[in-house]
Amino acid sequence: MKKQLMASIHEKELQLLKLKSHIDKSEICSDLYDKVLLEKAILKKQLDDLQNNTLANRIKHLIPHRGEKLICDYFRG
8 A cells, every 4th residue: 555655656746747838838737736736635634544544543642631721620529
């Protein structure tokens, strides 16, 4: 999965390089450039999520930080 995402990101970068010289020439190329740029950003986010998707990170998000005040802290007498 990781290799596929990296290959897709590389492909999007190549497409962006080819389109960069044509974005000023037509609106269609500009729109296509924006679309490919968004697709690349989505792929990078998926790759980042895949790398950070460890068991420790999932558990860390479930446990509240004690530095923060919780609603129940206000009602303790």
